[in-house]
Amino acid sequence: MHKILFVCLGNICRSPMAEFIMKQMVNERGLEKSFYIESAATSSYEIGNPIYPPAKRVLENRGIKCSNKRARRITMGDYGKFDYIVCMDSENLEDLKDMFRPDSQNKISKILSFAGIDRDVADPWYTRNFQATEKDVELGCQALLRHIISKYETVI
Numbered sequence: 001m002h003k004i005l006f007v008c009l010g011n012i013c014r015s016p017m018a019e020f021i022m023k024q025m026v027n028e029r030g031l032e033k034s035f036y037i038e039s040a041a042t043s044s045y046e047i048g049n050p051i052y053p054p055a056k057r058v059l060e061n062r063g064i065k066c067s068n069k070r071a072r073r074i075t076m077g078d079y080g081k082f083d084y085i086v087c088m089d090s091e092n093l094e095d096l097k098d099m100f101r102p103d104s105q106n107k108i109s110k111i112l113s114f115a116g117i118d119r120d121v122a123d124p125w126y127t128r129n130f131q132a133t134e135k136d137v138e139l140g141c142q143a144l145l146r147h148i149i150s151k152y153e154t155v156i
Helices: 014-028 053-061 090-099 111-115 130-151
Strands: 002-008 035-041 084-087 108-110
Touching (some): 002 090, 014 035, 014 130, 053 130, 084 111, 090 108, 108 111
Parallel strands (some): 002 035, 002 084, 084 108
């Protein structure tokens, strides 16, 4: 079982988009029994809130239902629970590295790093460009999934 936790600041836009897009990719390949995927926030700003409506629309346009998702904050126990803790930007990365110092198992990374890209996924809360965020999240999820499949081909 490959356990992935996607992380952003509030867990209402980028990380739930990544969670549900990755779940869709995994399901389309018939790999849902090999993956456990969640998302969380580094902050407590949005705890308990649903996915932000424009982000929810992006997912619904992909045929993804996400009404039951509520924002949650990452916990210390998540480090032991997940194999991959994948964040959206440099600020999230620093927050996670501070929280889980040291990252002795090298679980923490930025999503676009799997695609060989060293930049952040812009926060659509501020940019209002949910389609650009969706594109980056999809690119990162595709690359992460390829990475896991190639690394564990005999296990999946």
